[in-house]
Amino acid sequence: MQASKLIKVAIAGTGNVSQYLVEELVSYGHEVVVLSRRSNTQEKRCESRQTDYSVNSLLTVLEDCDALVSTVADYQNLDIPLQIHLTMLEACKQSRRCKTFVPSEWTSNVEDYPEQPMFFANANEALHQKLKESTDIRSTIVCNSWFADYIYPAQQRYLPDIGAPWPMDHASKTFTIYGPGTQLIDIVSVRDVAKAVAVLLATTEPWDPYTYLSGQQLSWNDLFTIISKRDPEWTSRTKPLADTINQIVANESPDSVLTAQFEVLSYSGASMFPKDKVQRHRAKYFPNLRFRNVEELLDAAAAARPGAIV
Template identity: 40%
Template sequence: MLIAVAGSGNLAQYICEEFPKVGHRVRILSRSIKEHLRIEGCEQVVVDYSQPQLDDALQDCEVLISTIVDLSSAFIQVHLNLITACQRSQRCKRFIPSEFAGNVKDFPDQPMYFINTHSAIRKTLADQKEIEWTIVCIGFLADYIVPSRNRYVMDMREGNMIDYENKHFKITGTGHEPMDVTSARDVASGLASLVTIPNWEKYTYMSGERTSWWQIVGHVRRRDPEFTASAITLGQIGR
């Protein structure tokens, strides 16, 4: 199966490593050739994300996965073009938009920095019938917790929840609330299975482990006792 992947960042690298293990071929769509994606079973096609170039790139693909992370309005236009390319394609009628965070079904405004761009794409997908789609919800990305040398994923965006330089966790809430965490490599492996499933639900959930912030802090402290942590209540956030 030939899978198109829009974007060439961290998750795309895991996809390029995991998909060929189960026989999938990967076609990366990006604005330039990336050295870190010169991997067997993974080809790279340079596109400017214009409609004609996307239409051409998807001709012989079966599924399109977007891994693009962009907080500007450009995210919306690129994803609208990706959706249109799938609609025009004779073969590529399945699309996984770039989400891969939290629980979008129950908490559509989380993470907050996604809402201005992602909500428009969710509505566009829900309002059309030409292509099949699913939003993948993974909870918290476990890679953020480990040292940067052990992951492709960049440091998290959400403020200083994990302050690596000062070795401090700033926990929102009590820290005892259950939460799901999933590693990026497990997400890639899960996607490799998901693309083979005949019918998709609108939301697909992945979870590597259910834990809590204080349990995570405990794991980290066993490795590095210098890490500290503090909890911030919702009332304190609102002030």
């Protein structure tokens, strides 16, 4: 039987992923504090602490914490989150108590595809190397590929609309098929990821450097079939791989390039997880946790009261 224990967890950042983590970690029974640069985060479910993310500041706010989970991200200036995460890691190394660290990646298969997504490659390499060298810190990179919650309308999720590269435009009910649409991707809800993190933090089992979480593996074509079957008003359009490559080469804006580089993920295979690793982690860490597929998630959204976060 897997041993577990409740701990005190600091969550860095107050964005949308953080909201799911707070809810599920508190529900699991962990004590949670939220770290933010602001003095008042409006977080009512747990304690809030202010930090400037320097080592000294982090050492103070983590003094009575057992683990640090980060949701800090900035796609426009990758040097900022990299430096913050290196500082977080150093604070954990110097801390007397906080020796568990989950950095903010919530990402694709960066173990086998460390160069994907391309705009993250250098930052990932630097952080992952430091994590490997920090043998006194328990850490893991959470690989969850695409968050499935984008299948919901905006009022049923904390995640904001991101437009492309997620293929669903809810306003026009248009689904973009990338290339042939046969590329396999993994998909999982943020809430199921948050529940998994709560379980992972409680386990006394040794962690792997990368943890794979998936609710379902399917193609873009499969996903469109599921969506359009439930609502025939959805239509599809095709975006060829050549258009994606030309978008990168044209380099018209940082957002345009970032979007196209995200689209490359499914072509490269980085959005598809090895099934043996997904199953091994389920058996090792999450034998009692249900990772829902797309149909189950849509059923949950349909059954929820209007406007409720699923």
